[in-house]
Amino acid sequence: MINIIKLSDSEFATLVDFVYKGYGINLEKKRVLIEGRMASTLRDRQLSSYSEYLDILFSDKTGQEIIHFLNKITTNHTFFMREMEHFRFMKETALPLFEKNKRRKDLRIWSAGCSSGQEPYTIAMTLEDYFSGKSGMWNISILGTDISMDSLEKAKRAEYSEDMLKDVPQAWKDKYFQDLGNGSYRVSDRIRRNVTFRPLNLNEDFFFPRPFDIIFCRNVMIYFDNITRERLIDRFYKVTTDEGFLFVGHSEVVNRRATDFKYVMPAIYRKSGDQ
Numbered sequence: 001m002i003n004i005i006k007l008s009d010s011e012f013a014t015l016v017d018f019v020y021k022g023y024g025i026n027l028e029k030k031r032v033l034i035e036g037r038m039a040s041t042l043r044d045r046q047l048s049s050y051s052e053y054l055d056i057l058f059s060d061k062t063g064q065e066i067i068h069f070l071n072k073i074t075t076n077h078t079f080f081m082r083e084m085e086h087f088r089f090m091k092e093t094a095l096p097l098f099e100k101n102k103r104r105k106d107l108r109i110w111s112a113g114c115s116s117g118q119e120p121y122t123i124a125m126t127l128e129d130y131f132s133g134k135s136g137m138w139n140i141s142i143l144g145t146d147i148s149m150d151s152l153e154k155a156k157r158a159e160y161s162e163d164m165l166k167d168v169p170q171a172w173k174d175k176y177f178q179d180l181g182n183g184s185y186r187v188s189d190r191i192r193r194n195v196t197f198r199p200l201n202l203n204e205d206f207f208f209p210r211p212f213d214i215i216f217c218r219n220v221m222i223y224f225d226n227i228t229r230e231r232l233i234d235r236f237y238k239v240t241t242d243e244g245f246l247f248v249g250h251s252e253v254v255n256r257r258a259t260d261f262k263y264v265m266p267a268i269y270r271k272s273g274d275q
């Protein structure tokens with residue numbers, strides 16, 4: 001049984017302020033969660049108060065400590081085929097549109113807040129399924145980004161246990177996964193070759209040399225307050241192609257008056273153009 005060290009009011013306020021300013025994550029209602037999830041860290045380092053921990057956090061110039069903290073407190077829950085409506089929409093609406101209208105046969109997709117990779121790999125499988133057997137080669141690149149280094153490591157490893165594949169259709173399991181024989185499966189090379197991962201804090205400015213056709217940012221903005229969310233959506237707008245789409249989680253609110261994205265249907269927005 002781990003002895004749970006409590007945050008004092010001022011330690012808590014300092015921590016909330018630091019994480020909000022740096023990462024846009026609002027921890028105001030997460031006091032108990034922090035105390036619970038950080039208990040083993042404080043115990044392992046033999047610290048007796050959060051003030052000692054904050055000294056370590058603030059004096060760490062390598063950035064490793066904040067990464068450790070964020071790994072502990074963010075929720076990385078994700079799964080294959082999550083919010084299937086997006087993948088259906090991709091297959092039935094977005095991809096046929098791109099196929100018809102894009103002169104350059106290339107597609108760039110960003111999974112922003114990709115956690116352990118199930119989302120970008122579901123995207124890659126949807127694309128592979130759609131384009132295989134069609135004429136002409138499409139150049140496809142899918143970028144997965146997250147602040148959690150633990151999650152990105154898992155995403156790169158691309159190994160998942162059998163129960164994590166429970167929503168994946170059998171035909172996809174056969175085609176796009178390699179059975180490792182120990183109760184786990186690895187995403188096939190064919191799918192992995194189109195997907196790259198890298199760390200990125202969505203609360204910092206980002207720049208990409210070319211815009212994206214679809215941005216998935218699902219179940220990430222739940223951590224952010226309205227201002228941070230609106231600022232982020234605005235920055236997504238700038239890195240989306242004119243015909244491009246933004247997909248958000250179905251439980252996430254986009255203030256339509258605060259964005260130039262056009263509403264298409266629940267959790268789907270488009271930069272411009274008629275459907």
Ligand SMILES: C[S@@+](CC[C@H](N)C(=O)[O-])C[C@H]1O[C@@H](n2cnc3c(N)ncnc32)[C@H](O)[C@@H]1O
Nearest residue numbers: 074076078113115146147148201202218219220
């Ligand atoms: C609940 S998971 C969602 C994963 C996936 N998009 C899905 O819908 O299944 C949320 C992810 O957002 C990441 N995240 C939270 N704040 C972030 C930030 N400021 N920058 C980048 N990623 C962040 C977390 O590390 C976590 O992996």
